[in-house]
Amino acid sequence: GLNPVSLIDKTDKPKKSKPNDRRLKEGEVERILESLARPVRADRKPAVWLPYLFSVAINSGLRLGETARIEPDEKLIRDGLVYLHGTKLDNNRWVPLTEEAQKALLDFKPWWGGKTIFTHNEKTLSTGWYELKKRLLEEGVINSNLTMHDLRHESLSRRFEIKNSKGEDALSLPDIINVS
Secondary structure (H helix, E strand, O other): OOOHHHHOOOOOOOOOOOOOOOOOOOOHHHHHHHHHOOOOOOOOOOOOOHHHHHHHHHHHOOOHHHHHOOOOOHHHHHOOEEEEOOOOOOOOEEEEOOHHHHHHHHHOHHHOOOOOOOOOOHHHHHHHHHHHHHHHHHOOOOOOOOOHHHHHHHHHHHHHOOEOOOOOEOOOHHHHHHHO
16 A cells, blocks of 8 residues: 555645743843733723732743642642642652742632632633733734743743842752752
């Protein structure tokens, strides 16, 4: 029989995707947070979880699916940790929280769900972010696309920029890989 692969034009390779290097610009976080206080659509109340989701995303380095599965364990979060089950690579792991991510999760406590903090699944959180992002672009709050994954990259990049009192990197590459 004929090998179906032999029918493919080998010179027509898929284009390599452009590396994602979107970083937040000065003032962008503040403008986004200000915008998050307003409803995404005129016929809706603001999604109370959006500002907290954004703050966790920009400060934790977690994937959206991991964030959607954070369990409401106040003691653990107060200790600056979350335990993630069933991550992308299917390994459970402890993740240390930055003070900002910890604060966002604790500030959101009045709305915590029983099984997960954000109560919604990844798809609902993603849809909420997409609608908000569309509005942010239309209103000029941001001037280029900003995905939840960009926020993960931003958070991890910021960790490389943390310095100790001697001006040295405060976190090692293994520390950051553990978060990632």
